[in-house]
Structures are given as C-alpha cells and as structure tokens.
Amino acid sequence: MEDRRLYSPKMVRDILEKHNFKLSKSLGQNFLIDGNIVRSIVEKGGITEKDFILEIGPGIGTLTEELSIKAKYVVGIELDEALLPILKETLRERKNVEIIHGDILKIDLEELFHKEFKGESIKIVANLPYYITTPIIGRLLEEELNIQGIIVMIQKEVARRMIAKTNSKDYSALSIFVQYYTDPEIILNVPRSVFLPKPKVDSSVIRLNLKNQKMKVENKEIFFKVVRSAFNQRRKTIQNSLSSKELNISKEKIKEILTLCNIDPQKRAENLTAEDFAKISSLFPPI
CATH class of the missing domain: 3.40.50.150 (Vaccinia Virus protein VP39)
Known part of the structure; x- marks a missing residue:
C-alpha cells in the first residue's frame, strides 16, 4: 500500500x-x-x-x-x-x-x-x-x-x-x-x-x-590542468587563459603550441573540444 x-x-x-x-x-x-x-x-x-x-x-x-x-x-x-x-x-x-x-x-x-x-x-x-x-x-x-x-x-x-x-x-x-x-x-x-x-x-x-574506451591523452594530469586553467578564465582568449601561473608557460610558447594544433589563439575555452585540449596538452612540457 x-x-x-x-x-x-x-x-x-x-x-x-x-x-x-x-x-x-x-x-x-x-x-x-x-x-x-x-x-x-x-x-x-x-x-x-x-x-x-x-x-x-x-x-x-x-x-x-x-x-x-x-x-x-x-x-x-x-x-x-x-x-x-x-x-x-x-x-x-x-x-x-x-x-x-x-x-x-x-x-x-x-x-x-x-x-x-x-x-x-x-x-x-x-x-x-x-x-x-x-x-x-x-x-x-x-x-x-x-x-x-x-x-x-x-x-x-x-x-x-x-x-x-x-x-x-x-x-x-x-x-x-x-x-x-x-x-x-x-x-x-x-x-x-x-x-x-x-x-x-x-x-x-x-x-x-x-566508457569502456576513453579518449587518448598523453598525460591525464596535464590534460586536466590545461582544461581547468582554460575554463578558470573562460572569457579570455585561449592563448591568454593558458598563459597562467598555474601552467608556468609563456604566451609565446602557448601561441606556438596552438599553431601546431591548428587552433585559432583568439578562440575561447568554450569553443574547443576535448580532443582539442588533448592535442594542446600533448605538446606541453612537464608541469
């Protein structure tokens, strides 16, 4: 009842x-x-x-x-x-x-x-x-x-x-x-x-x-750090948001990485796919 x-x-x-x-x-x-x-x-x-x-x-x-x-x-x-x-x-x-x-x-x-x-x-x-x-x-x-x-x-x-x-x-x-x-x-x-x-x-x-099979990333820790850094300053361009103290990498190096990934540096975090972030993080030096 x-x-x-x-x-x-x-x-x-x-x-x-x-x-x-x-x-x-x-x-x-x-x-x-x-x-x-x-x-x-x-x-x-x-x-x-x-x-x-x-x-x-x-x-x-x-x-x-x-x-x-x-x-x-x-x-x-x-x-x-x-x-x-x-x-x-x-x-x-x-x-x-x-x-x-x-x-x-x-x-x-x-x-x-x-x-x-x-x-x-x-x-x-x-x-x-x-x-x-x-x-x-x-x-x-x-x-x-x-x-x-x-x-x-x-x-x-x-x-x-x-x-x-x-x-x-x-x-x-x-x-x-x-x-x-x-x-x-x-x-x-x-x-x-x-x-x-x-x-x-x-x-x-x-x-x-x-998922039985996850997206391939080179280094999971770096991948998620890059993602967090990008969205912590989501109104900035991806080039500027990734040039943070947390990631300890220069704006020039970020621009170089984005160019190699064929990603427009003027885009924002919300415009990038998880696969884009995987490409970016794969080119990052150890953090």
Whole structure:
C-alpha cells in the first residue's frame, strides 16, 4: 500500500517525529516524499534483479527500499550516525540490504567493493547534497573502480553542465571531466516540491554510463590542468587563459603550441573540444 511505503509524506513525517530527528542543513538533508519520482529513478536508471548497488546517503531509506525491491543486493553508506537506528527500523524487512556508517570520501572503496560485492560490477545510486557533488563523483571516476554506471540526483544546473557540449554557456571543465570517463544523460527532472524539506533549487537525475574506451591523452594530469586553467578564465582568449601561473608557460610558447594544433589563439575555452585540449596538452612540457 502507498501509505505504508517510505516515500509516503505521512510516513516520512511520522518516522522523523518518532525518532525526534532534526534535519541537518550542513549535511544537505532533503528526503524524497514522492513515489512516482522514487519509482522513476529506479526504472529509468535501468536497475534489474541482477544488479549489485552501492547507495550513497540512504537517509531514512526511501530510495533504498525501492532499490532493494528491484535489485539483487544493496549496500548503503550513511554519514549521519543519527540515521542508523532509523534505517535499521525502516529496512528491517529488506534482507538484501546492508547499511554501513561511513564517509564516502574517506572510506576505502576498493576494500569495500571486495568485501561486499566479491568482485561483481556494481551500480552507484545517490541523492547527493549539492555542496559535495563534484568531489564524490570525481573520486568515483578517478579511482576507476569496478563500476558499470552512476545514477545520481544532483542540482539541475550541475547536471546541465555535465552533459553540455562545445559552444554552449554550460560547457565547462566539469563537462570535459565527466565526458572523459562517461557518456552522461539526464534521465529525469525533479521539482523541489517532492522533497522534505523543500530545497531552493530543482534537481535532475543523471546517469553516467562508464566508457569502456576513453579518449587518448598523453598525460591525464596535464590534460586536466590545461582544461581547468582554460575554463578558470573562460572569457579570455585561449592563448591568454593558458598563459597562467598555474601552467608556468609563456604566451609565446602557448601561441606556438596552438599553431601546431591548428587552433585559432583568439578562440575561447568554450569553443574547443576535448580532443582539442588533448592535442594542446600533448605538446606541453612537464608541469
């Protein structure tokens, strides 16, 4: 029955009241209270009975419950210790769920994957606090773990930046970073009205499908430093934005590199493709 599910607004309020739980603004806690949204995340995320799921920030278990109904096994990592007794109660009948107290940015993910998933390829599902979205996604992608994909609810504006293409105002260093590792797609837009409490912005659910074969770059560290430097001063020409203290290279050398790459020095970062940045960075001296 709908009113017995954790996404029922009455159920959420009753649980919070019963446990005298105070929502933490510092942890960005906003709980889903809409069954259609919860079911859509799982359905459009392509979760099946064969899937092993790592959920980041299960909260009171609203999405966890739906994931456990559809997936084979779900491990949730929850930072807020005060939520652990609530999760123990709300998910007590879900035998394929394990909740771990920890910080996703500090926990040894390789060890966790080995212990909980025994080498199985997994899917990450998360409703992330806006302030920590980029560090978490960055860690998951950079460590190149045994992950099939990431299904994450984030601020709508950030989702647009992740999928943005060249020559658009949303195109950024984040676009190139995410698209280097994944093929991103927005699968659902989520209004602020379906959360308790209601946040100030709307959200989107984005699916990051990890690439089997990434774009070739000579040096990944230099590549991303060049990209960041270019977008840090995105209104400047590419020649000027790359002549920064961070990269420690002269404007004359930058012009020489751009000429060799057949790239107009008067273009801006938003006009260049990831492949353009790969060419540029391949000619950079060690930074």
